Every structure is written in structure tokens, then in C-alpha cells.
Amino acid sequence: MKFLWAALCFLAALTVSCSEAQAQTTVPAAAPVKQFDKELVRVRVLTHNKRVQVAGQALRFQILSQPYRPVAIPDSGSAEVRVMKKDGKNIWALRLNNRDNEHLFKEKYLMIQGENLRVGAQSLPSRVLLSAGPGDQVDVVGVLPLDEYIAGVLASEMPLNWPLETLKAQAVAARSYALAVMAEREDKPFHLESSVLDQVFRHVADGDESDPKLKKALQAVRETAGVKLYAQNRSILKAYYHADCGGHTTLAKNVWSGGVNSGVAVDNSCPTNPKANWSIQISRKQLAKKLRVADVLGLTLERMNQDSRVRGVRVAVQAGDDKIIGANEFRQALGFSELRSALFDLKQEGDMFTFTGRGFGHGVGLCQWGSRALGLKGQKYAQILKHYYPAASLARN
Numbered sequence: 001m002k003f004l005w006a007a008l009c010f011l012a013a014l015t016v017s018c019s020e021a022q023a024q025t026t027v028p029a030a031a032p033v034k035q036f037d038k039e040l041v042r043v044r045v046l047t048h049n050k051r052v053q054v055a056g057q058a059l060r061f062q063i064l065s066q067p068y069r070p071v072a073i074p075d076s077g078s079a080e081v082r083v084m085k086k087d088g089k090n091i092w093a094l095r096l097n098n099r100d101n102e103h104l105f106k107e108k109y110l111m112i113q114g115e116n117l118r119v120g121a122q123s124l125p126s127r128v129l130l131s132a133g134p135g136d137q138v139d140v141v142g143v144l145p146l147d148e149y150i151a152g153v154l155a156s157e158m159p160l161n162w163p164l165e166t167l168k169a170q171a172v173a174a175r176s177y178a179l180a181v182m183a184e185r186e187d188k189p190f191h192l193e194s195s196v197l198d199q200v201f202r203h204v205a206d207g208d209e210s211d212p213k214l215k216k217a218l219q220a221v222r223e224t225a226g227v228k229l230y231a232q233n234r235s236i237l238k239a240y241y242h243a244d245c246g247g248h249t250t251l252a253k254n255v256w257s258g259g260v261n262s263g264v265a266v267d268n269s270c271p272t273n274p275k276a277n278w279s280i281q282i283s284r285k286q287l288a289k290k291l292r293v294a295d296v297l298g299l300t301l302e303r304m305n306q307d308s309r310v311r312g313v314r315v316a317v318q319a320g321d322d323k324i325i326g327a328n329e330f331r332q333a334l335g336f337s338e339l340r341s342a343l344f345d346l347k348q349e350g351d352m353f354t355f356t357g358r359g360f361g362h363g364v365g366l367c368q369w370g371s372r373a374l375g376l377k378g379q380k381y382a383q384i385l386k387h388y389y390p391a392a393s394l395a396r397n
């Protein structure tokens, strides 16, 4: 054992003190990890600056280049990890249980496993990967099985008192989206963001299973295990979804100028959304600030053919000089939850612009409010998915 620790100290080369480690007689055997396990989802749950304080029980640490060797000490209840950079390489400094010594590892990633892992009040999956982002950024990446991740998405993306078949349709869409994105970002430190940039995710802690609503989410995931949507070219569909289509859905290419055609749907049930119609006001000065231009003299909306969604906004920044901003970019600049969709009209009165619209989200793929209405009418999840992805097919494997 002494030899092993001596070897580890030598390998780590930068370890400040191995005395604590040498004093230990037992080392918990952490499960071996491959460089990246293809079966597991990597989702960025947090980003910290420089250092992150991880708490939990029975913390274990691993460096991925030495997969069979745990690198630190058992019985750790908390660890402060900070990252330094030297000659383009990461050095992870690990301080356990507020002790004085730091253990240093020159590694690209640091893996932490443990029970009830958390950062502050936020619960984390039982395995996280620390990855150094740009500057002093430390990304905390949850590493977990696909369906455990889908349950966490379901608990965040949809009210769990909605019909079970609606939750099942959402589970299949979220699973298909995740798998398509995982294939695209296979070599990145993380596949998915835990926000609206991908799918909203919060880790569902083990104890939560006693919660009847959460039990329903887990049931929806279990009863659709292995079910996915496929595009016409037989690849897994990057199944987009949104809150409220405002009456009809649109194609991915109309929003992001790319993407697979999964078909469109007409939807009469979205007005069940209590916030189906909305209106926001913004001053000329605020608008210029958000669009990062000196001034806004006027706005003209450009719409798509056969679709009443706004495709782009022509911004008159000064006489004779217009700037055209795509609708999605324009929504992003004003805030996706402010300018809630691209289905809007515009009125300018003096220095005040009023946007009046309906729906919420990009309008591609499944409409969550519409799928709720279909679930309440007794439709099965396969019917709901067929309605919103008419050009896709469904298979279980």
C-alpha cells in the first residue's frame, strides 16, 4: 500500500503532501471510468469561478488517465477544488475537510463520486466531472445514466400534475433530443447545458422518489424506456419542443436556418395556456441598448411566406443604414421570456415600442400546452408525438 501511494505521489508529481494519504490503510475502490463513457450523459449543471466547494458523504476522486486508481482519501465530507493553469495544462488543487494540505493533480479533468453530492444547496448526481472552462472557469458536469437524466428534465420542463401520456410524450422527445445532441458533441467535456439552451435539468435526488408527482415522472420515463423518434434518414431526431406554438408549429429551418424536417402541426388547443397572449413595451433607448446599436429610428417586421411568424427585423439605426436581425437573435437580445415568441405585431408610438403576440418558444416540434390538451382528451403518447412530429417515426430499441 505504501508503495502504491508513493507511486501515486510520484505520478501526481505535484502533490504537496502525501502524509495524510500514507496514513490511510484503506482506500475505497471507485468504479473504473473510461475516458468518456458513451452510455452516460454529461450535463453542465454549474459554472463557478476559480474554485468550487463540493460536499457529500464518502467522497472519492479520480483522474481519468489513471482510471483504476482512486487519488484521494476516504471519509471526506467536503472538498474545495480550485483550478490553476500552467503551460496550458490544468492543475487541480484539492483541499479536503478544510485541512491545510492541498493535493495537486496535473490533469485535464477531475472526477468526484460520492453520496448526496451537492454544491451549496444544489443537489448533484452521484458522479461529477470538473472541467476547466475559459479563464478561471470551473464547469461542474453531472455524469449520469440517460434515463436518470430524462427524469430530471421531466421534473423541470413540465408540471408533473399534467396527464401521464403527455409526460410520456415529453420523455420521448427529451430522450431523442439528448441522444441526437450527444452524438453531435461526443468529444466535448459536456454534451448538454442544464438550461433552456438545451433542456432544463435539475437533479432528482434519491429521496425524492417518495414524492407522488416525481414518481409519475419516473413512471413516464420507465414506461417509454428505449423509445425514440427517428428522422426520415433513420438517424435519431433532434426533437425540439417548446411551451406554446400559438396555433401552429414551424420548421427548424425557419428558426435556425438549418435542421431536420420533422413536419408541422396545426394546433387549436394552445389558448388553454393562461399566458397564451402577451404584450411588452420597451423604450427606444432600452431597445438600442439591448440591440447594441447607437439608436433605433424605426423597426420593420419581415415575415415568412405561409407562416405568420416574424423571420427578421429590419432596424433603422440611422438614415439610410439598416441592420437586419434574425427573429431568433432579436428575441434573444430582448430576452426569450420577454419577447415570448416570433408570432408578434409591433406598434411604435413616439419613443415607445409595443410588441403584442401569442405563444411561447420557437414553435418547432412538440407544443407542450397543446400536448397537455391532447393528453386530457385521452390521446396516447404515440398519437401526441405523431401529431407534432408528422414526418418522424417512433421505435423502441
Ligand SMILES: [Zn+2]
Residues within 6 Å of the ligand: 244, 245, 246, 247, 248, 267, 269, 270, 367, 368, 369, 370
Ligand atoms: Zn400549440
